[in-house]
Amino acid sequence: MASSTFTYEGISFNKEWAAGISEAEFVKHEKHHGLTATQLKEAYKLIKSEVNKAKKNQIPLDELPASTVSEEGKVITLEEAKDSDENPNP
């Protein structure tokens, strides 16, 4: 898959795709793999959790101090922001 994957019980799921649909849609769409509904729901929760965790590590552009916004206007991670504050001219 072009997008990043999350592997559950030997199946690589497209994380970005799964994060954009409901649990019911996910279960219905991926039921052919032979996993139980419970397993699919667990996979979905784990994917959502991982995607949400990644999102939390990013600071929205409008909440960034001006000094940490790149010239290209890119959103940077907390760690990058911290590094940038500690070492403004690396």
Next chain:
Amino acid sequence: MATSLCGSVGYENTGQVLCDIERGNPIMMVVGSGSFSPSDYASQSSMDAKIIEKLKLANGNSQKLYPFPVIQGTTDQTEAAKYGTLGYGLRFKLVRSKPSYEFDVLAGSSLEKRLMSFDGETVPLYILDDKSQLAGVKDVGNNFIGSQWQVGVEPRPYGDAQNPKSTKITISLVDSRDFVENAFFHTTALATSQITGLKDVNLTYLSKATNVYKIKMLLPTAKLNGDLDIYDDYGALIQPLTFTAFTGANFTTPLTITSVAVDAALKALTVTFDSTMFTALPALAQIKLVGPIPSVLDAANVTGIELISVILTK
């Protein structure tokens, strides 16, 4: 006062460099337009790493290198220099010699099919000799590149119970100056066992149920029904890697793959496309399924193969 033009015709000093480079016996040819910048060949290790990197590039990449099988015999077929003589016997050299060689290599019928794609082609080519010297030339940017050779491939004939037979590869140098004036040599630490080519493995349609496709991974051979299924060796290693799919004119429209799994019973991959996007495709729409590139496969310990895309039909 000068009385001759000898100082202006470009003669060069003729002092001998001790322990100078001399050609050995050819043991391998490496074909392709892969080039090496001065920073690449700044050290033996960086150059060798770059050679390996270019061997593992996907087919179609302009920097890819294709190693030929190890050479088992050489016949010098160099076109001799031509001379002419004046009436009283003074002999002149009219044209310099033209390097040309015939090499014996061991190649099975499956590999011969691949080698034939080089038959009759004029290609950049490096020659590795048994002194571990890789010969090429430099371009105007000081990049190390293969010199241009005309290549011929003759398949192994039937045996005659008298002499061993082999596949013959002939090469003839386009510009004789590339053999001397323009020649440069990289001394490599690589063994021929490290300079190996990739094998094509075809992603192959097996079956489908609406948007769920079963895909085999088969290495084609010249043997009838002899395609090799790499599933047992590599299926589980390939399944977690990145696959992509495209549809539309010239396959420029991405089609989302929602999951990839192994099907142990069928020894195949189960590739699922987004059902909404799939349903929206017209009947008989074509989908190009693309596997991970060789360097990604290699990093996942799937070595020596390239997955070849497959065109699927809705």
